[in-house]
Amino acid sequence: MRAQYLIPVAVVLGGLALSSFYVVDEREKALVLQFGEVTTVRTDPGLGFKVPLIQTVAKYDDRILSINTQPLEVTPLDDRRLVVDAFARWRIADTVRFREAVGTGGEAFAKSRLDGILNNAIREVMGSVPSTAVLSDDRTALMNQIRDQAKREAASLGVDVIDVRLTRTDLPTQNLAATYARMRAEREREAADERARGGEAAQRVRAAADRTVIELTSAARRQAEIIRGEAEAEANGIYAEAYGRDQSFFAFTRALQFYSDSLKPGSTSLVTNPSSLYFDYGHFVQSLGESGAPVVAAQ
Known part of the structure; x- marks a missing residue:
């Protein structure tokens, strides 16, 4: 009878012996609890x-653990609502205090508590600055303020908040259209100002160019008139010298000039007798030499 009880007793004792040992992984911390009270910290x-x-x-x-907050609407100093997302890095710093704060809820309960702490810190810090500071590229100071405030509040949980980062800072969906319209109007106004300034500058350049063209053209015409006058004076001098040397040549050129002026195509009608002196070059020259012009009937 005793033999048949030895095996169950041995099994029970072996089970008790095995359950008296536990292993702590290098990634863990452990608390030994006796009736809910902490006796050993490993x-x-x-x-x-x-x-x-x-x-x-x-x-x-x-x-080091992480937690992501839900999208949160905050109102900065200028009453411009923003939607903010953030994430935090944290770890259990004081295991005993952590156990006392979360009880058997463990890390899941701690994350829910941290989520509320982070939300409160984000609202308080973001509400103390204008939206331009939140939307700027350099938000390091704001994130550090949120981290420090969350660290102080999370210390009661035995948790150390290592870092907080803002992942998104946008306008609410219902405000985007109005904001984009305002931005578009501002850009269009700036573009209109730029076009106006450009048109004014172009008008000044165009006026200066037109004035320069007029001045250059006037100077060129004046120079051309001077050159033409000098040339005509020189030509008249040459003609006068030539006419003075030979009277018959002068009469000949005057006769040719008279014929050219009196017989212009399409504009001259001449009615005369075939035996008129008009067709007799010798008499024409003689009469031209005497009176300066032949006697003809022209119409």
Whole structure:
């Protein structure tokens, strides 16, 4: 009879012996609890011992953890609403305090508490600055303020907030259309100003160019008239010298000039007798030499 009880007893004792040992991973921290009270804190990895059935072990992640906040509407100083997303890096700094704060809820309960802490910190910090500071490229100072405030509030949970980053800062959907319209109007006004300034500058350049053209043209015409007058004077001098040397040549050129002036195509009608002196060059020259012009009947 005793032999048949030895095996179950041995199994129970073996189970108790095995349950009295626990292993702490290098990525974990462990608390040994006796009736809910912390008796031992294990931060080093390795094998540990606990009293079976009386003591239990609670393990927590010792790595840096992350949490992402839900989109949150905030109102900066200029009453321009913004939608903000953020994420934080945190870790369990004080295991005993963490256990006391979250109880058996563990890391899931701690994340819900941290989410509220981060939201409050974001609202308070963002509400103390204008929207231009939030929408600027350099938001490091704001993120540091949010981190420091969240760190102070999370210390009661035994949690250390390492970093907070803003991932998105946008306008609410219902405000985007009005904002884009205002931005478009501002850009169109700037474009109109630029076009007006450009048109004014172009008008000045055009006026200067026109004035320069007129001045150059006037100077060129004046120079051309001077050259033409000098040339005509020189030509008249040459003609006068030539006419003075030979009277018959002068009469001949005057006769040719008379014929050319009196017989212009399409504009001259001449009625005369065939025996008129008009067709007798000798008498024409003689009469031209005497009176300066032949006697003809022209119409």
